[in-house]
Amino acid sequence: xxxxxxxxxxxxxxxxxxxxxxxxxxxxxxSMLEDLESNIVENNSESPFYGAFYGDRLIARMSxxxxxxxxxxxxxxxxxxxxxxxxxxxxxxxKRGYGKALVEFAKGFDLPIKTNPRVKSDRFWEKMxxxxxxxxxxxxxxxxxxxxxPKGVQEKExxx
Amino acid sequence: xxxxxxxxxxxxxxxxxxxxxxxxxxxxxxSMLEDLESNIVENNSESPFYGAFYGDRLIARMSxxxxxxxxxxxxxxxxxxxxxxxxxxxxxxxKRGYGKALVEFAKGFDLPIKTNPRVKSDRFWEKMxxxxxxxxxxxxxxxxxxxxxPKGVQEKExxx
Numbered sequence: 001x002x003x004x005x006x007x008x009x010x011x012x013x014x015x016x017x018x019x020x021x022x023x024x025x026x027x028x029x030x031s032m033l034e035d036l037e038s039n040i041v042e043n044n045s046e047s048p049f050y051g052a053f054y055g056d057r058l059i060a061r062m063s064x065x066x067x068x069x070x071x072x073x074x075x076x077x078x079x080x081x082x083x084x085x086x087x088x089x090x091x092x093x094x095k096r097g098y099g100k101a102l103v104e105f106a107k108g109f110d111l112p113i114k115t116n117p118r119v120k121s122d123r124f125w126e127k128m129x130x131x132x133x134x135x136x137x138x139x140x141x142x143x144x145x146x147x148x149x150p151k152g153v154q155e156k157e158x159x160x
Numbered sequence: 161x162x163x164x165x166x167x168x169x170x171x172x173x174x175x176x177x178x179x180x181x182x183x184x185x186x187x188x189x190x191s192m193l194e195d196l197e198s199n200i201v202e203n204n205s206e207s208p209f210y211g212a213f214y215g216d217r218l219i220a221r222m223s224x225x226x227x228x229x230x231x232x233x234x235x236x237x238x239x240x241x242x243x244x245x246x247x248x249x250x251x252x253x254x255k256r257g258y259g260k261a262l263v264e265f266a267k268g269f270d271l272p273i274k275t276n277p278r279v280k281s282d283r284f285w286e287k288m289x290x291x292x293x294x295x296x297x298x299x300x301x302x303x304x305x306x307x308x309x310p311k312g313v314q315e316k317e318x319x320x
Binding site for chain 1: 184186187188190191208223225243245246278292293294295297298300301302303304305
Protein backbone atom coordinates (compact mmCIF):
# COMPACT_ATOMS: atom_id res chain seq x y z
CA UNK A 1 0.00 0.00 0.00
CA UNK A 2 2.67 2.48 -0.99
CA UNK A 3 0.23 4.38 -3.15
CA UNK A 4 -1.89 5.83 -0.36
CA UNK A 5 -2.34 9.51 -1.01
CA UNK A 6 -2.63 11.83 1.95
CA UNK A 7 -4.44 15.10 1.33
CA UNK A 8 -5.13 18.22 3.29
CA UNK A 9 -8.86 18.43 3.95
CA UNK A 10 -10.89 21.53 3.32
CA UNK A 11 -13.60 22.83 5.59
CA UNK A 12 -16.87 22.28 3.79
CA UNK A 13 -20.14 20.47 4.43
CA UNK A 14 -18.94 17.33 2.69
CA UNK A 15 -15.87 17.02 4.94
CA UNK A 16 -17.86 17.76 8.07
CA UNK A 17 -20.47 15.17 7.14
CA UNK A 18 -17.72 12.60 6.56
CA UNK A 19 -16.25 13.40 9.99
CA UNK A 20 -19.41 12.05 11.63
CA UNK A 21 -18.23 8.55 10.76
CA UNK A 22 -15.26 8.88 13.11
CA UNK A 23 -15.40 8.07 16.81
CA UNK A 24 -13.41 11.06 17.92
CA UNK A 25 -16.01 13.58 16.87
CA UNK A 26 -16.18 16.39 19.38
CA UNK A 27 -16.02 20.09 20.09
CA UNK A 28 -13.51 20.68 17.32
CA UNK A 29 -15.80 19.35 14.59
CA UNK A 30 -18.86 21.09 16.03
CA SER A 31 -16.93 24.34 16.21
CA MET A 32 -15.86 24.03 12.56
CA LEU A 33 -19.47 23.37 11.56
CA GLU A 34 -20.71 26.42 13.47
CA ASP A 35 -17.98 28.59 11.98
CA LEU A 36 -18.97 27.44 8.50
CA GLU A 37 -22.68 27.95 9.10
CA SER A 38 -22.14 31.44 10.44
CA ASN A 39 -19.64 32.35 7.71
CA ILE A 40 -16.80 32.83 10.19
CA VAL A 41 -14.81 30.56 7.93
CA GLU A 42 -15.27 30.36 4.20
CA ASN A 43 -16.34 27.24 2.42
CA ASN A 44 -13.23 25.26 1.39
CA SER A 45 -10.94 26.94 3.91
CA GLU A 46 -7.90 24.90 4.88
CA SER A 47 -8.45 22.76 7.93
CA PRO A 48 -5.91 21.25 10.35
CA PHE A 49 -7.03 17.81 9.12
CA TYR A 50 -5.33 15.52 6.66
CA GLY A 51 -7.01 12.45 5.30
CA ALA A 52 -6.96 9.52 2.93
CA PHE A 53 -9.77 8.45 0.63
CA TYR A 54 -10.96 5.13 -0.72
CA GLY A 55 -12.68 6.11 -3.91
CA ASP A 56 -14.39 9.29 -2.80
CA ARG A 57 -14.98 8.11 0.76
CA LEU A 58 -12.87 9.63 3.54
CA ILE A 59 -11.66 6.58 5.46
CA ALA A 60 -8.75 7.87 7.55
CA ARG A 61 -7.82 11.18 9.08
CA MET A 62 -5.65 13.02 11.57
CA SER A 63 -5.33 16.58 12.81
CA UNK A 64 -1.94 18.31 12.85
CA UNK A 65 -1.03 21.61 14.45
CA UNK A 66 2.32 23.34 14.58
CA UNK A 67 3.12 24.43 18.13
CA UNK A 68 5.51 27.35 18.41
CA UNK A 69 8.93 26.81 19.99
CA UNK A 70 8.08 29.21 22.80
CA UNK A 71 5.45 26.75 24.05
CA UNK A 72 7.68 23.70 23.67
CA UNK A 73 8.18 21.79 26.90
CA UNK A 74 8.96 18.40 25.38
CA UNK A 75 12.07 18.73 23.24
CA UNK A 76 15.70 19.76 23.54
CA UNK A 77 16.53 22.28 22.23
CA UNK A 78 13.06 23.91 22.40
CA UNK A 79 11.68 24.14 18.89
CA UNK A 80 8.59 24.19 16.74
CA UNK A 81 6.88 20.82 16.84
CA UNK A 82 3.74 19.14 15.57
CA UNK A 83 0.88 18.08 17.79
CA UNK A 84 -0.93 15.16 16.15
CA UNK A 85 -4.38 14.07 17.28
CA UNK A 86 -7.48 12.20 16.12
CA UNK A 87 -5.53 9.72 14.04
CA UNK A 88 -8.26 7.28 13.12
CA UNK A 89 -8.98 4.77 10.38
CA UNK A 90 -12.55 3.57 9.86
CA UNK A 91 -12.97 -0.05 11.07
CA UNK A 92 -13.39 -1.68 7.64
CA UNK A 93 -10.16 -0.13 6.39
CA UNK A 94 -7.83 -0.85 9.29
CA LYS A 95 -4.61 -2.88 8.98
CA ARG A 96 -4.08 -1.74 5.41
CA GLY A 97 -1.42 0.89 5.98
CA TYR A 98 -3.61 4.00 6.16
CA GLY A 99 -2.61 4.87 9.71
CA LYS A 100 1.03 4.39 8.83
CA ALA A 101 0.68 6.52 5.69
CA LEU A 102 -0.76 9.39 7.73
CA VAL A 103 1.97 9.22 10.36
CA GLU A 104 4.70 9.01 7.70
CA PHE A 105 3.18 12.07 6.09
CA ALA A 106 3.39 13.92 9.42
CA LYS A 107 7.02 12.88 9.83
CA GLY A 108 7.71 14.33 6.40
CA PHE A 109 7.64 17.85 7.87
CA ASP A 110 10.83 16.87 9.73
CA LEU A 111 9.66 18.39 12.99
CA PRO A 112 9.36 16.54 16.30
CA ILE A 113 5.87 15.19 16.88
CA LYS A 114 3.85 14.81 20.05
CA THR A 115 0.67 12.80 20.28
CA ASN A 116 -1.61 11.69 23.08
CA PRO A 117 -3.59 8.67 21.91
CA ARG A 118 -7.03 8.18 23.43
CA VAL A 119 -7.10 4.49 22.72
CA LYS A 120 -4.65 1.74 23.61
CA SER A 121 -2.35 1.79 20.61
CA ASP A 122 1.14 1.61 22.07
CA ARG A 123 2.24 -1.17 19.69
CA PHE A 124 1.32 0.89 16.66
CA TRP A 125 3.13 3.99 17.87
CA GLU A 126 6.18 1.96 18.84
CA LYS A 127 6.35 0.54 15.32
CA MET A 128 6.11 4.11 14.06
CA UNK A 129 9.20 5.02 16.09
CA UNK A 130 7.42 6.91 18.85
CA UNK A 131 8.45 6.67 22.49
CA UNK A 132 6.78 7.48 25.78
CA UNK A 133 7.61 10.94 27.07
CA UNK A 134 8.59 10.95 30.73
CA UNK A 135 5.48 11.84 32.65
CA UNK A 136 5.48 15.25 34.33
CA UNK A 137 2.24 16.02 36.12
CA UNK A 138 2.30 19.81 35.88
CA UNK A 139 2.73 19.49 32.14
CA UNK A 140 0.88 16.33 31.20
CA UNK A 141 -2.12 16.39 33.57
CA UNK A 142 -3.13 12.78 33.09
CA UNK A 143 -2.18 12.54 29.42
CA UNK A 144 -0.08 9.73 28.01
CA UNK A 145 2.20 11.68 25.69
CA UNK A 146 4.19 9.90 23.01
CA UNK A 147 6.89 11.67 21.06
CA UNK A 148 8.82 11.19 17.86
CA UNK A 149 12.30 12.64 17.60
CA PRO A 150 13.86 13.48 14.26
CA LYS A 151 17.64 13.26 14.01
CA GLY A 152 19.44 15.70 16.30
CA VAL A 153 16.47 16.27 18.60
CA GLN A 154 16.29 14.94 22.15
CA GLU A 155 13.64 14.72 24.77
CA LYS A 156 13.79 17.55 27.26
CA GLU A 157 15.23 16.51 30.59
CA UNK A 158 12.81 16.71 33.46
CA UNK A 159 13.36 18.35 36.79
CA UNK A 160 13.48 15.17 38.89
CA UNK B 161 -26.02 7.79 49.00
CA UNK B 162 -25.21 10.92 50.94
CA UNK B 163 -22.73 9.06 53.09
CA UNK B 164 -20.07 8.49 50.45
CA UNK B 165 -16.73 9.48 51.88
CA UNK B 166 -14.12 10.92 49.56
CA UNK B 167 -10.51 10.56 50.67
CA UNK B 168 -7.19 11.76 49.43
CA UNK B 169 -5.17 8.75 48.29
CA UNK B 170 -1.61 8.12 49.33
CA UNK B 171 1.09 6.83 47.05
CA UNK B 172 1.85 3.31 48.18
CA UNK B 173 1.88 -0.16 46.66
CA UNK B 174 -1.69 -0.86 47.76
CA UNK B 175 -3.03 2.23 45.99
CA UNK B 176 -1.01 1.56 42.86
CA UNK B 177 -2.20 -2.04 42.75
CA UNK B 178 -5.81 -0.84 43.11
CA UNK B 179 -5.29 1.59 40.21
CA UNK B 180 -4.77 -1.35 37.84
CA UNK B 181 -8.53 -2.00 38.03
CA UNK B 182 -9.25 1.30 36.30
CA UNK B 183 -9.34 1.71 32.54
CA UNK B 184 -7.50 4.99 32.47
CA UNK B 185 -4.24 3.52 33.69
CA UNK B 186 -1.34 5.16 31.94
CA UNK B 187 1.93 7.03 32.14
CA UNK B 188 0.89 8.80 35.31
CA UNK B 189 0.39 5.59 37.29
CA UNK B 190 3.53 4.00 35.86
CA SER B 191 5.51 7.09 36.75
CA MET B 192 4.20 7.02 40.34
CA LEU B 193 5.15 3.34 40.62
CA GLU B 194 8.67 4.00 39.31
CA ASP B 195 9.09 6.95 41.66
CA LEU B 196 8.03 4.77 44.58
CA GLU B 197 10.30 1.89 43.59
CA SER B 198 13.29 4.16 43.20
CA ASN B 199 12.54 6.07 46.41
CA ILE B 200 12.02 9.34 44.55
CA VAL B 201 8.76 9.59 46.47
CA GLU B 202 8.26 8.21 49.95
CA ASN B 203 5.75 5.55 50.78
CA ASN B 204 2.43 7.17 51.74
CA SER B 205 3.21 10.51 50.05
CA GLU B 206 0.19 12.53 49.08
CA SER B 207 -1.00 11.87 45.55
CA PRO B 208 -3.13 14.03 43.25
CA PHE B 209 -5.81 11.32 43.44
CA TYR B 210 -8.96 11.25 45.52
CA GLY B 211 -11.07 8.15 45.87
CA ALA B 212 -14.02 6.41 47.46
CA PHE B 213 -13.98 2.94 48.96
CA TYR B 214 -16.55 0.18 49.29
CA GLY B 215 -15.36 -1.65 52.36
CA ASP B 216 -11.62 -1.56 51.79
CA ARG B 217 -11.87 -1.72 48.01
CA LEU B 218 -11.09 1.42 46.00
CA ILE B 219 -14.03 1.64 43.61
CA ALA B 220 -13.95 5.25 42.35
CA ARG B 221 -11.25 7.81 41.80
CA MET B 222 -10.29 11.09 40.17
CA SER B 223 -7.14 13.17 39.88
CA UNK B 224 -7.18 16.88 40.75
CA UNK B 225 -4.49 19.44 40.14
CA UNK B 226 -4.50 23.12 40.92
CA UNK B 227 -3.38 25.14 37.88
CA UNK B 228 -1.89 28.51 38.67
CA UNK B 229 -3.70 31.66 37.52
CA UNK B 230 -0.79 32.61 35.29
CA UNK B 231 -1.55 29.57 33.10
CA UNK B 232 -5.30 30.14 33.06
CA UNK B 233 -6.73 30.54 29.57
CA UNK B 234 -10.29 29.44 30.34
CA UNK B 235 -11.74 31.79 32.93
CA UNK B 236 -12.48 35.47 33.43
CA UNK B 237 -10.85 36.93 35.43
CA UNK B 238 -7.80 34.65 35.11
CA UNK B 239 -7.46 32.68 38.34
CA UNK B 240 -6.33 29.48 39.96
CA UNK B 241 -8.47 26.60 38.82
CA UNK B 242 -8.69 22.84 39.17
CA UNK B 243 -7.97 20.42 36.37
CA UNK B 244 -9.92 17.22 36.97
CA UNK B 245 -9.11 14.00 35.11
CA UNK B 246 -9.48 10.23 35.33
CA UNK B 247 -12.87 10.39 37.02
CA UNK B 248 -13.87 6.75 36.92
CA UNK B 249 -16.15 4.42 38.85
CA UNK B 250 -15.62 0.65 38.54
CA UNK B 251 -18.42 -0.96 36.46
CA UNK B 252 -20.14 -2.83 39.32
CA UNK B 253 -20.47 0.37 41.35
CA UNK B 254 -21.75 2.78 38.73
CA LYS B 255 -25.07 4.67 39.02
CA ARG B 256 -24.84 4.77 42.80
CA GLY B 257 -23.68 8.35 43.26
CA TYR B 258 -19.94 7.78 43.51
CA GLY B 259 -19.09 9.87 40.46
CA LYS B 260 -21.33 12.63 41.72
CA ALA B 261 -19.76 12.49 45.18
CA LEU B 262 -16.29 12.92 43.72
CA VAL B 263 -17.32 15.87 41.55
CA GLU B 264 -19.15 17.53 44.44
CA PHE B 265 -16.00 17.11 46.49
CA ALA B 266 -13.98 18.86 43.79
CA LYS B 267 -16.52 21.69 43.68
CA GLY B 268 -16.06 22.10 47.41
CA PHE B 269 -12.74 23.86 46.82
CA ASP B 270 -14.78 26.68 45.27
CA LEU B 271 -12.45 27.08 42.33
CA PRO B 272 -13.43 26.83 38.68
CA ILE B 273 -12.92 23.36 37.27
CA LYS B 274 -11.85 22.20 33.86
CA THR B 275 -12.11 18.62 32.68
CA ASN B 276 -11.62 16.82 29.39
CA PRO B 277 -13.51 13.54 29.52
CA ARG B 278 -12.14 10.69 27.44
CA VAL B 279 -15.45 8.90 27.23
CA LYS B 280 -18.86 10.07 26.09
CA SER B 281 -20.32 11.40 29.29
CA ASP B 282 -21.86 14.75 28.36
CA ARG B 283 -25.14 13.96 30.14
CA PHE B 284 -23.37 13.30 33.42
CA TRP B 285 -21.32 16.47 33.26
CA GLU B 286 -24.33 18.53 32.29
CA LYS B 287 -26.18 17.24 35.36
CA MET B 288 -23.14 18.22 37.40
CA UNK B 289 -23.48 21.79 36.10
CA UNK B 290 -20.59 21.70 33.64
CA UNK B 291 -20.75 23.37 30.24
CA UNK B 292 -18.78 23.03 27.02
CA UNK B 293 -15.95 25.50 26.75
CA UNK B 294 -15.86 27.24 23.39
CA UNK B 295 -13.36 25.36 21.28
CA UNK B 296 -10.14 27.20 20.48
CA UNK B 297 -7.72 25.10 18.46
CA UNK B 298 -4.46 26.70 19.60
CA UNK B 299 -5.48 26.04 23.19
CA UNK B 300 -7.53 22.86 23.07
CA UNK B 301 -5.75 20.83 20.37
CA UNK B 302 -8.51 18.31 19.82
CA UNK B 303 -9.69 18.18 23.42
CA UNK B 304 -13.35 18.49 24.42
CA UNK B 305 -13.01 20.76 27.44
CA UNK B 306 -15.87 21.12 29.88
CA UNK B 307 -15.85 23.77 32.57
CA UNK B 308 -17.64 24.49 35.81
CA UNK B 309 -18.01 28.08 36.92
CA PRO B 310 -18.49 28.99 40.57
CA LYS B 311 -20.46 32.14 41.31
CA GLY B 312 -18.82 35.30 39.99
CA VAL B 313 -16.61 33.49 37.46
CA GLN B 314 -17.17 33.64 33.70
CA GLU B 315 -15.76 31.85 30.74
CA LYS B 316 -12.98 33.77 29.05
CA GLU B 317 -14.07 35.37 25.81
CA UNK B 318 -12.38 34.06 22.74
CA UNK B 319 -10.75 36.03 20.00
CA UNK B 320 -13.29 35.28 17.29
